[in-house]
Amino acid sequence: MVLVRHEIGEVLRDIRMSKRQTLRQVAARAAVALGYLSEIERGQKEVSSELLFSIAEALDVPISQIMREVSDRLATAEGINIPDTIPAELFDSVNGSLLNLR
Amino acid sequence: MVLVRHEIGEVLRDIRMSKRQTLRQVAARAAVALGYLSEIERGQKEVSSELLFSIAEALDVPISQIMREVSDRLATAEGINIPDTIPAELFDSVNGSLLNLR
Numbered sequence: 001m002v003l004v005r006h007e008i009g010e011v012l013r014d015i016r017m018s019k020r021q022t023l024r025q026v027a028a029r030a031a032v033a034l035g036y037l038s039e040i041e042r043g044q045k046e047v048s049s050e051l052l053f054s055i056a057e058a059l060d061v062p063i064s065q066i067m068r069e070v071s072d073r074l075a076t077a078e079g080i081n082i083p084d085t086i087p088a089e090l091f092d093s094v095n096g097s098l099l100n101l102r
Numbered sequence: 103m104v105l106v107r108h109e110i111g112e113v114l115r116d117i118r119m120s121k122r123q124t125l126r127q128v129a130a131r132a133a134v135a136l137g138y139l140s141e142i143e144r145g146q147k148e149v150s151s152e153l154l155f156s157i158a159e160a161l162d163v164p165i166s167q168i169m170r171e172v173s174d175r176l177a178t179a180e181g182i183n184i185p186d187t188i189p190a191e192l193f194d195s196v197n198g199s200l201l202n203l204r
Contacts, residue, residue: 002165003151046150049105063104064176071173074166 006043007073008052011066013041015059029058108145109175113168115143117161131160
C-alpha cells in the first residue's frame with residue numbers, strides 16, 4: 001500500500017537536511033513539538049493541513065513544491081515513472097539486446 | 103492559509119464527477135461512510151493516507167496523479183504559477199508599457 005505520509009515525511013526531512021536545519025530549529029519555528037515533527041518525518045504520524053502549512057513556512061518552501069516532490073516520489077513508488085528520454089518499449093528492447101549479447 | 107485538504111477534496115470530487123460516479127458508489131467501493139467522503143470532498147475533514155489509498159483505488163486513479171493535480175492547484179493558490187510563454191520580467195514590462203500608453 002502506497003502511503004502519502006511516508007513520502008511527505010521523507011520530503012520534509014530531505015528539505016530540512018538540505019537547508020542544514022535541525023529538528024529543533026524547524027519544530028520551534030513551526031510551533032510543533034520536536035517529537036511530533038520527528039514522527040511526521042518518519043511517516044509515523046499524519047500531518048494536518050494547518051501543521052503542514054506551518055512546517056512549510058518554517059522551511060521557507062511553498063507547499064506546492066513539497067507536494068510536487070511528494071507526487072513525483074509516489075509515481076516512482078507506484079511504478080509509473082518512465083525514463084524521460086527512453087520510451088518504455090525501446091527500454092525493453094535495449095534490455096533485450098543486452099540480454100541477447102550475453 | 104493554503105490548506106492541502108481543500109485541494110485534495112476538490113481534486114477527489116472533480117475526478118469522481120469526471121468518471122460519472124456518485125458519492126454512494128465511491129464510498130461503497132472505498133469502504134468509507136458516505137457522509138465522511140462528502141466531508142473530505144468539501145475539505146472539512148483530513149483524509150488519512152490509508153483512506154486516500156482506498157479512495158484512489160475506488161476511483162481507479164494513481165495516488166501520484168491525485169497529488170500531482172493537488173500540487174498544481176496549490177501552486178496556483180500560492181500564486182506561484184507564471185504564464186508559460188511570458189517571463190515575469192517581460193510580463194511586468196508589458197504591463198508597464200500598457201500603463202505608459204494610457
